Amino acid sequence: MTDAAEACVNRLRDRAATSDAREAVETALHDRLQPMIVRVTGRAGVGKSPIVSVLDSVQLDADGLELRIHEGRTDSSAGEVLVHVLAGAVSPVDTAFLSSRPRGALDGTVVVLTKADTLDDPSAAAATASEQLGRTVLPVMGSTAAGLRGVGGTGATVDMADVRAVAAADLRPADMMTVDRFRAADIAVSPRRREALIECVELRGLALLVDVVRRHTAISDSDAMRVLADATGVDAMITAVATAVSSAAASRDGELHTALQQISAGHRQVRSAVESYLASDEAVAAEMRCAAVRLRVSIETGSERDVVEQVALWQQRAAASGSSDERRSALALCRGYVRILHR
Numbered sequence: 001m002t003d004a005a006e007a008c009v010n011r012l013r014d015r016a017a018t019s020d021a022r023e024a025v026e027t028a029l030h031d032r033l034q035p036m037i038v039r040v041t042g043r044a045g046v047g048k049s050p051i052v053s054v055l056d057s058v059q060l061d062a063d064g065l066e067l068r069i070h071e072g073r074t075d076s077s078a079g080e081v082l083v084h085v086l087a088g089a090v091s092p093v094d095t096a097f098l099s100s101r102p103r104g105a106l107d108g109t110v111v112v113l114t115k116a117d118t119l120d121d122p123s124a125a126a127a128t129a130s131e132q133l134g135r136t137v138l139p140v141m142g143s144t145a146a147g148l149r150g151v152g153g154t155g156a157t158v159d160m161a162d163v164r165a166v167a168a169a170d171l172r173p174a175d176m177m178t179v180d181r182f183r184a185a186d187i188a189v190s191p192r193r194r195e196a197l198i199e200c201v202e203l204r205g206l207a208l209l210v211d212v213v214r215r216h217t218a219i220s221d222s223d224a225m226r227v228l229a230d231a232t233g234v235d236a237m238i239t240a241v242a243t244a245v246s247s248a249a250a251s252r253d254g255e256l257h258t259a260l261q262q263i264s265a266g267h268r269q270v271r272s273a274v275e276s277y278l279a280s281d282e283a284v285a286a287e288m289r290c291a292a293v294r295l296r297v298s299i300e301t302g303s304e305r306d307v308v309e310q311v312a313l314w315q316q317r318a319a320a321s322g323s324s325d326e327r328r329s330a331l332a333l334c335r336g337y338v339r340i341l342h343r
Contacts, residue, residue, distance in 0.1 A: 042085030117204035288336025
C-alpha cells in the first residue's frame with residue numbers, strides 16, 4: 001500500500017478500535033493481506049516440480065502480497081491461483097478436477113501441457129486438450145525450461161562450450177534420437193559432461209540447441225539459449241500465471257472494499273474512516289484494476305489527451321450498459337482515469 005492509503009487504513013483501525021466494528025474491520029484487512037498461494041497441481045509423475053521451480057525463479061507481481069508457490073494434488077481445487085499440469089492426454093481425473101474451478105475473468109486457473117518435448121506435435125496435443133477442457137492449454141517443456149534457468153534437478157546451467165562440441169562432431173541423425181545412442185556416440189565430450197547436458201535441458205532441448213548452432217554458426221551463446229527458451233513455451237506460461245496472480249490481487253481488493261462498505265452500513269462510528277479509505281488513490285486504483293480484469297481490458301496510460309479520451313469512453317460505456325455489473329465496472333474505470341488526470 002502507498003503511505004497515504006496506509007494512513008487511511010490506520011485511521012480506520014484507530015476509529016474501529018473502540019467500536020463493535022473492530023473485529024469485522026481487522027478480519028477484512030487480515031484477509032486482504034494474507035500471503036497469496038499459487039498451487040501447482042496434477043497427477044503423480046506429470047512434471048509438477050519443474051513448473052514449481054520455474055515459477056519460483058521469477059518475480060510475479062502480487063500487489064505487495066507475499067507470494068508462495070506450493071505443489072498440490074488433485075483432491076482439492078481450492079485456491080486463488082491454480083496451475084494444473086497435464087502430461088499427454090486429458091484424463092477423467094483432470095476433467096473432474098478442473099470442472100470444480102470457477103470460470104471467467106477472475107477464475108485464476110492456468111492449464112499447462114508439460115513434457116511437450118516428448119510429443120510429436122505438442123501444439124496439436126494442446127489444442128485437443130483445450131477443446132476437451134474448454135480452457136486454454138499451454139504446451140511447455142518444463143524440465144528444459146527449468147534447466148535453462150539453472151533451477152532444474154541439478155541446479156546447473158547449460159555449458160554452451162559442450163553444446164558447440166557436440167554440434168561440431170560428426171553425428172548421425174540417429175545419435176540424437178535416444179539417450180542411449182547419444183551416450184554411445186563417438187564424440188569428444190566425456191560421458192560425465194554428456195550426462196550433465198541431458199540432465200540440464202534433456203535430449204530434446206540439447207538436440208534443438210545443436211541444430212540452432214549448426215544452422216547459425218555465428219550465433220552467440222545467449223541468442224542460442226534464447227531460441228531454446230522460446231521453444232519451451234515457458235514465457236507464455238509465466239505471462240498467464242502473472243495475469244492470474246494480478247487478477248487475484250485485484251479480486252482481493254474488490255472483496256475488501258465490499259466488506260468495508262457492509263461494515264460502514266452497519267457501524268456509524270467507522271463510516272467516515274471507511275469512506276476516507278475508499279476515496280484514497282490506492283482504493284480508487286484498486287477498483288480500477290479489478291474493473292479492468294472483469295471487463296477484460298487493459299488500463300491505458302499515455303498523454304493527458306489519451307486519459308481524457310478514456311474518461312469519455314467509460315462514461316459512455318456506463319451510460320449505455322444494460323448490466324448493473326458492467327456499469328459499475330465502467331464507472332470504476334472512469335473514476336480511475338479521472339484520478340490519474342488530477343494527480
